[in-house]
Amino acid sequence: MTEIYTPPKVWKWEGQKQGRFTSTNRPIAGPTHDKELPVGKHPLQLYSLGTPNGVKVTVLLEELLAMGHTGAEYDAWLIRIGDGDQFGSGFVDVNPNSKIPALMDHSTNPPTRVFESGAILLYLAEKFGEFLPSDAAGRTECLNWLFWQMGSAPYLGGGFGHFYAYAEEKYKYPIDRFTMEAKRQIDVLDRRLANNRYICGDKYTIADMAIWPWYGGVVILGQYEAEEFLDASSYTNVVRWAEEIHAREAVKRGRMVNRLRGELYEQLHERHDARDFETKTQDKIEATE
Ligand SMILES: N[C@@H](CCC(=O)N[C@@H](CS)C(=O)NCC(=O)O)C(=O)O
Numbered sequence: 001m002t003e004i005y006t007p008p009k010v011w012k013w014e015g016q017k018q019g020r021f022t023s024t025n026r027p028i029a030g031p032t033h034d035k036e037l038p039v040g041k042h043p044l045q046l047y048s049l050g051t052p053n054g055v056k057v058t059v060l061l062e063e064l065l066a067m068g069h070t071g072a073e074y075d076a077w078l079i080r081i082g083d084g085d086q087f088g089s090g091f092v093d094v095n096p097n098s099k100i101p102a103l104m105d106h107s108t109n110p111p112t113r114v115f116e117s118g119a120i121l122l123y124l125a126e127k128f129g130e131f132l133p134s135d136a137a138g139r140t141e142c143l144n145w146l147f148w149q150m151g152s153a154p155y156l157g158g159g160f161g162h163f164y165a166y167a168e169e170k171y172k173y174p175i176d177r178f179t180m181e182a183k184r185q186i187d188v189l190d191r192r193l194a195n196n197r198y199i200c201g202d203k204y205t206i207a208d209m210a211i212w213p214w215y216g217g218v219v220i221l222g223q224y225e226a227e228e229f230l231d232a233s234s235y236t237n238v239v240r241w242a243e244e245i246h247a248r249e250a251v252k253r254g255r256m257v258n259r260l261r262g263e264l265y266e267q268l269h270e271r272h273d274a275r276d277f278e279t280k281t282q283d284k285i286e287a288t289e
Contacts (some may be wrong), residue, residue, distance in 0.1 A: 019168050024084055029098065040075030040272050043107035047077050047091060048100045050259030050267075052157070052213035053225070057101045058271075059209050059254030060124055060131065063143030065274065066250045069128050071107070076257045076271040118150045121206040131206045142200045147205035148188075152213045155181045163223040179230070182218070186235050189215055193237035197244075208245060214233045216242035253277055 011062040018025045039045055039272050044061070048054040064072035079085040079100050086098040093104040095115035105112040105127075114123045122143075125132035133139050159178035163171065189211065192199060198206040217223035220242045226232070233239060245251055256268045256277065264283035268276055 017168070019166050020082075020204075021166075024081060024086075029086075029096065031089040031092040032084060032087040033089065035085075035090055037088070037090035037094065038075075038077055039106070040077075042073045042075050042272075043105060044072065044074035045106065046074050046258075047079050047094060047102045047104075048258045049079050049081055050255065050257060050261075051100070052153070052217055053099070054101045054258055055213040055255055056117045056118050056209050057103065057124075058257040059213070059251050060121055060206060062250035062254040062257075063209070063218040063248075064124065064128050064130060065197075067130060069130070072124070073274075074126060074271070076270050078258050078260075080260075116150075118146050121146065121210055125206045131204070131209070133200065133203065133205065138200065142205050142207050145192075146210050149207070149210040149214065152185050156185060156214055156218065160226070161224045164226060164229070165171070176262045183230060185230075186215060186219065186230070186238055188235045189241075190235040193241045198241070204245070208241075212242060212245045212251075216245060220246065234278060256281070 006177075008212060013027050015022070037045075037047060046057060046061070048057060050058070056094075058076060061072050061074050079091065079102075086095075086100060087093060091102065092098055094104055094113045097115060101115075101117055101120060103114040103123070105114065105123075112123075114120045122132070132143055141206075155178060159174070160182040162172040163178055189199075198204050199211055214223075216239060218226060218230065219235060219238050220227075256266050257271045258269065259267045260269070261267075264286060265281050267282040268280060269282065269285075270276075270280070
């Protein structure tokens with residue numbers, strides 16, 4: 001480290017620099033402005049963005065639809081977290097933690113709010129009776145890995161990704177600390193996947209859907225541009241698993257929803273109908289403008 005910081009007795013919010021997060025990071029919760037959320041025609045209303053946490057849910061919904069669960073039809077509304085949409089009053093009513101993804105299920109009376117991606121995956125898996133083993137041992141092992149992801153990914157994203165890729169100034173101490181942890185976590189997965197096709201065994205479950213967008217993203221999809229730094233290709237079991245999931249049609253569709261980056265034909269900013277994948281991607285929208 002080049003600078004030694006001596007913390008004051010009481011920390012004060014003075015608009016400290018947070019790189020690309022400076023305009024949105026705050027030390028207080030609650031709404032910053034009044035804004036109702038839109039409600040579309042389907043019972044399931046998703047308010048999200050195509051980040052790894054958002055993709056978990058759109059992949060599950062697309063997988064459910066691919067299996068023929070028409071009740072999983074959904075409207076996906078875009079929440080631009082860089083513009084502070086997560087601090088609108090309507091969004092905070094659905095998720096008091098002001099983070100995507102957030103879901104409203106209007107098929108219940110009163111409607112049910114669901115926040116935290118793991119809770120959303122579990123809610124939908126139970127609602128449709130899919131992607132979660134029904135026997136006690138299988139269900140427990142699946143939830144072990146679902147909650148492993150919830151506790152672990154913040155070290156990969158908020159720790160490793162933040163200090164290695166996003167921080168404007170690079171410091172050895174936090175990069176060493178979080179690289180150590182990121183590699184340890186990927187090794188946990190690599191050992192698990194050495195003898196298991198999927199995270200919970202033979203079946204593809206919500207645990208894969210939770211873990212893949214983060215760890216598959218880092219190992220095969222260029223997240224944080226860290227493949228070489230982490231020696232990602234040496235985790236051969238994780239690479240094999242990540243590629244198998246990446247090839248699924250529902251995963252391809254789920255990754256397009258609420259996506260603001262990458263090729264225009266891969267970006268479906270809002271999804272209200274299955275046909276939107278054919279007609280409403282950004283390349284088509286921009287061609288008609
Ligand atoms: N534990 C939460 C994490 C959600 C989360 O961190 N969402 C980020 C985007 S990936 C977000 O909304 N950030 C906005 C902010 O922090 O203001 C979950 O799994 O749902």
